[in-house]
Amino acid sequence: MLQSFKLAIKSIWGNKMRSFLTMLGIIIGVAAVIILVSLVNGYMGSIVESFASMGVNQINVNVTNLTSRTVSVDEMYQFYDEHTDLFDGISPNVTISTTIKKGNDSMTSTSVAGRSEQYLDIKDYDLQLGRNITYSDIVSRQKVCVIGAYVAQELFGSADKAIDETLKIGGYAYKVVGVVEVQDEDDMEDGGTDDFVWLPYTTATSLAKSANINSYTFTVSDTDNAEEAKTLLESFLYDIFKDDDLYRVTAMSEMLDSLNEQIAMMSGMLGGIAGISLLVAGVGVMNIMLVSVTERTREIGIRKSLGADKGTIMQQFVIEAAVTSSLGGVIGILIGCIATTVVGAAIGISATPTLSAIVISFSVSVGIGLLFGYMPASRAANLNPIDALRSE
Structure with missing residues (x-):
């Protein structure tokens, strides 16, 4: 394994420009995932903060009072007094x-x-x-x-x-x-x-x-009880109005939860779109590795004639592909982290690289190296030693 790793580094270093161009797709893909996801999270985080400043413990009630069906201030205060275990504030x-x-x-x-x-x-x-x-x-x-x-x-x-x-x-x-x-x-x-x-x-x-x-406006003593408090309010108002179109009860915590779900969905979608470039990069890795196998056919033949088995040959090329994509992933992470901070400051939002985006993008880049490196490695491992030695 160590010997295969050393050979991989030697091969990458011996073909610097080709190796860099192979990594470029990985670098761009990883950086794009980190930048997009982190900027979206930073922007949406500022929206959530501004939304939360409105009071996540608040429940807003709007009613349409009719001549025949009306809720008075005294009735609302009486309801509040009966449920002080849930509510700790009220204001008409x-x-x-x-x-x-x-x-x-x-x-x-x-x-x-x-x-x-x-x-x-x-x-x-x-x-x-x-x-x-x-x-x-x-x-x-x-x-x-x-x-x-x-x-x-x-x-x-x-x-x-x-x-x-x-x-x-x-x-x-x-x-x-x-x-x-x-x-x-x-x-x-x-x-x-x-x-x-x-x-x-x-x-x-x-x-x-x-x-x-x-x-x-009501406030709940514990946001975990917001749903229960909202249900009680709706039941109380329904008993008075007999028509749920005549009132609206809105728990701010529910709206915040919904907003967080949308943010997660949007981050996932943008990450997926940026991740397409990683797949394209994977094809590039595979193509370069196929070229490398063709160029090194004679080397493979010599190694096989000296006793190297299929597993050893395969291991060498898979590790080379994995090292190439891993190095590209590391460079992409560095560029993505720096670019996220710079772009965030330029557009006026607090954007920091997201750990999940870094871990996922790097894992995908390594996985792509292993996945797309398998076919060229398999081709190299299955070469006939005699035919390989005959190649020029």
Whole structure:
């Protein structure tokens, strides 16, 4: 085995250009698999992170209240109180389309919504200054608000200056009682993550001139119980509406699982497409090895006449093919890893070479060497020693 390996290295080194051209297909194939799979995983990973930041422990409920069939806020809270073993947060949501003003300054893209006192924890945000909306604010319909860092910066100049000041929403004055910490320094713009105003949801219903609330956000204490919590919510709402078209319950964890499945499928497909080049490279290995057998017919004849059996001859050529493809695989891995990092940085995503892509592509390259090296090796092993010695 060691002798065959040494002969393989000697043969490869003795025909550097031909060996390199043989490896080139393997190098390109392995590098392509690593680059494509790693870049796709990096890009989709950034999407998953942004998706996860929405809260994988959240369950969103949207209902269509009719005159005859309506679910009230009190009923939703009663359901929540009965299942505190599953849920650890709830917030009715009231979205308002309006402009907010401070003196002559106004903001039209700001998200204005009614929330509960638990919404800050649901979003996993922290306050920079001031206080959160409280239960007493909700009960007494206080005209107070909590604002995002961008709103504080644009209308007041800073969070310090915003606390206890007032701004106008829909023509009514609201006191700023809290400013939320900056969530995204790179997204401090109109309509960004930090461009929002939260009011007590009871105050928001008055501003929206609608007593019915159609949207709720729940959080589950354990994402493993998200499916059970979702089923309970659907059962509760069905008992009220008797029509599952009148409500929609969406568990964010389920959507994330579905997204991960799609990512895995896409990575597999792209890896398979890139892997086709490895098959083409395998044909190249086989062709070169057939040429090598033809060129070395006399050498094979001499070795056979000196007592080398079929197994030894076959082993020599299979190992030579395997070493060629393995070296190509190693070079392909190095190029793929470097290119993945460089291209990822160039397009602005965090892409790192995936271990699975490296292992699979290298294993396939070695397997291709063994598979496509078998036919030339078999041909060499079956040569008649007398005919081989006669060849020029």
